[in-house]
Amino acid sequence: MKTIFITGTAGAGKSLLTSKLHEYYTKNSAFAAVLNLDPGVRDLPYICDIDVRDYVDIVDIMERYDLGPNGAVVMANDLIASKIEEIREHVNKVNPDYLIVDTPGQIELFAYRSSGRFFVENISSEEKASIFLFDGALITTPVNFVSIALLATSIKLHLNLSTINIITKTDLIGSKLKNILEWSANLKSLEDAIAKEADGETYSLTTNILRGLNLSGFAQGLIPVSNVTGEGLVNLQASLSRILNLGEEIED
Numbered sequence: 001m002k003t004i005f006i007t008g009t010a011g012a013g014k015s016l017l018t019s020k021l022h023e024y025y026t027k028n029s030a031f032a033a034v035l036n037l038d039p040g041v042r043d044l045p046y047i048c049d050i051d052v053r054d055y056v057d058i059v060d061i062m063e064r065y066d067l068g069p070n071g072a073v074v075m076a077n078d079l080i081a082s083k084i085e086e087i088r089e090h091v092n093k094v095n096p097d098y099l100i101v102d103t104p105g106q107i108e109l110f111a112y113r114s115s116g117r118f119f120v121e122n123i124s125s126e127e128k129a130s131i132f133l134f135d136g137a138l139i140t141t142p143v144n145f146v147s148i149a150l151l152a153t154s155i156k157l158h159l160n161l162s163t164i165n166i167i168t169k170t171d172l173i174g175s176k177l178k179n180i181l182e183w184s185a186n187l188k189s190l191e192d193a194i195a196k197e198a199d200g201e202t203y204s205l206t207t208n209i210l211r212g213l214n215l216s217g218f219a220q221g222l223i224p225v226s227n228v229t230g231e232g233l234v235n236l237q238a239s240l241s242r243i244l245n246l247g248e249e250i251e252d
């Protein structure tokens with residue numbers, strides 16, 4: 001079983017991508033299953049095979065511990081970590097080739113709390129990867145691009161997973177996509193774009209961060225994807241295969 005964690009800022013398209021990836025693998029004769037890791041979500045665009053809402057009840061936690069919605073979600077996450085054995089047994093019973101894990105909208109729950117890293121380490125002992133979603137609607141300015149790249153890097157540090165960076169919502173951003181792909185491939189063009197838009201202090205801070213991030217190849221191979229048209233999913237799957245299957249791809 002290979003496990004794929006879908007991460008990114010709130011509303012970047014994690015849940016929709018989860019459903020599209022599931023559909024993609026299923027169409028290509030692979031057995032994929034979805035695990036919803038968001039205890040507070042109401043509606044999802046897919047049917048969960050494993051759902052943490054079956055293990056923790058947010059409304060019950062709010063009432064029992066007199067917590068507001070944010071406090072309850074934090075507590076729910078810690079409870080989920082404490083139920084890892086049960087959840088892992090459930091996953092093993094389903095036993096898919098690919099387990100796609102949709103992570104919570106509140107990024108810090110999964111990305112920064114120790115329960116997130118604990119979950120990653122303990123859900124399976126086999127191959128794992130993560131996909132980080134750069135929200136296409138957010139990164140249309142070069143300064144936003146750098147700040148989300150910083151976030152992506154910090155999450156990669158915390159989770160310690162091989163990560164594929166993608167840009168979503170490409171169907172909405174038209175010709176701006178070309179600029180973004182150029183920024184991601186060419187440090188000089190990104191620095192030039194920042195110089196045009198930012199004041200001196202912002203320029204200096206952003207370019208210094210950028211040079212540090214560039215050393216680790218932060219945005220190389222940023223894959224453009226539309227969860228609505230399906231464009232780019234083939235490239236994403238190929239990239240996942242390179243990480244998870246050491247080169248062997250599923251049949252088209």
Ligand SMILES: Nc1nc2c(ncn2[C@@H]2O[C@H](COP(=O)(O)OP(=O)(O)OP(=O)(O)O)[C@@H](O)[C@H]2O)c(=O)[nH]1
Pocket residue numbers: 008009010011012013014015016017103104105106168169170171172225226227228
């Ligand atoms: N046009 C377009 N809309 C998208 C795309 N991906 C997601 N959306 C829309 O963006 C909104 C948020 O998508 P979700 O999949 O719920 O995003 P999410 O990251 O799971 O959101 P949270 O779990 O709340 O953080 C929905 O209305 C989606 O239909 C895309 O590639 N193109």
Ligand SMILES: [Mg+2]
Pocket residue numbers: 014015016102103104105
């Ligand atoms: Mg979601």
